[in-house]
Amino acid sequence: MRAVQITEFGGPGVLNVVDVPEPEAGDGQKLYDVSTAGVNFADTHQIENSYLAAQQLPLIPGAEFVGTPVGGGQRVVGLLDGGGYAERVAANDRLTWAVPDAVSDEQALSLVLQGTTAWHLLRTSAHLAEGETVVVIAGAGGVGSLAVQLARRWGAGRVIATASSPEKRALAEELGAHATVDPALADDDPKQFTGALREANGGKPVDIVLEMTGGNVFSGSLSALAPFGRLVTYGMAARQETPSVPPGMLMQKSRAVLGFWLAHCMARPDMLDAAMTDLLAMTADGSLKPVAGGRYPLSNVKDAHQDLLARRTTGKLVLDPRR
The missing domain is CATH 3.90.180.10 (Medium-chain alcohol dehydrogenases, catalytic domain)
Incomplete structure (x- = not known):
């Protein structure tokens, strides 16, 4: 073959x-x-x-x-x-x-x-609560485009997506993002990216970031978190080492950094069954695109x-x- x-x-x-x-x-x-x-x-x-x-x-x-x-x-x-x-x-x-x-x-x-990843990022890892602000890095990508839709469906108060071109940012907004940010702002200075995320949230810190790039995007996203905010990292697209996170930085704002890898769900098929049953039904009835x-x-x-x-x-x- x-x-x-x-x-x-x-x-x-x-x-x-x-x-x-x-x-x-x-x-x-x-x-x-x-x-x-x-x-x-x-x-x-x-x-x-x-x-x-x-x-x-x-x-x-x-x-x-x-x-x-x-x-x-x-x-x-x-x-x-x-x-x-x-x-x-x-x-x-x-x-x-x-x-x-x-x-x-x-x-x-x-x-x-990608869909089961988005489902578990929000449900299992981040524990999205109604009204929270969610940042989706790469909001026009395979995982991100679904995470934007699911966050809106599950009651996020505001969804902010990053995307690398005007066309991708427009797509993320069509899918339900309230605002979009260019991730290139993190290239020179993660503080600039932090500021852009907070500006997109009306000047306030954010509750959840779904992050798959690493490097400056990770650092800028972490700094943008509100008290009790959660950053869930699930990729290394930049091929850069993610900076170390001092415990004091987490304690000062009661922030959390979590990792997610779908392989662990494959060892627990019931976790995948729950996500796939939900996702296939939403896609079949047209509520998830x-x-x-x-x-x-x-x-x-x-x-x-x-x-x-x-x-x-x-x-x-x-x-x-x-x-």
Whole structure:
């Protein structure tokens, strides 16, 4: 079967489409013909071997797919521990969910990793309370575009999104953000970014920040928090070390810094079931609108990664393994 495989770590140039043996289903697994594979920012870390878990070569990237069981059956969306950039995958029964007819492949893939991340960032980690101000870093991205909508739906008093271009800031506002901020303000001085976030909140500090960049964006976001504010970090897009956080800085304002990694939910499938049941129902009835970011042939996987790294994309990127 055709699959994307890497035999060395690096940038998009290490991604190659090759013929590999088909996977074999283990206990509690089924084989699926993949109709669409999802692309995530974490995949760019995986192929560099710069992510949270060390990678082993050779590897087939990809943590999510939509497909049907080999031989026919119900269309499902599923999570994988790798191997998704391929024509066939073996998936665990507890990590697949039936896709309603009203939900497209692209929408389903927006939900299974990015949507469940947004859901748990707000519900499980930040414990969003009605009326609180939420800052969503990268509010036009895969996780961010859903987090903006969920924060509004769940009673946030004000939602502020960051986005790197006027077009992305306009999209975040269309999705429900009350105000937007250019994250480039953090490039030279995190204090300038702190000021912009507070200005967007009427001069007041903010309650929650969902942060996936690191570096100055992390520092500026932390300083923008109100007493009892929570910063939830779930990514390292800037490829910069996040500054250390002195305990006194947290105590002085009763602030909290939390980390989130969806892999821990994969070990507790009930946590994913709760999120997916909610997200699929909202998408099917039209109250949640995942943003499609582009469909690429499997043969153009390098372009997908380059576009993602260059911040040329919004919403969810997917691969078509049949092309």
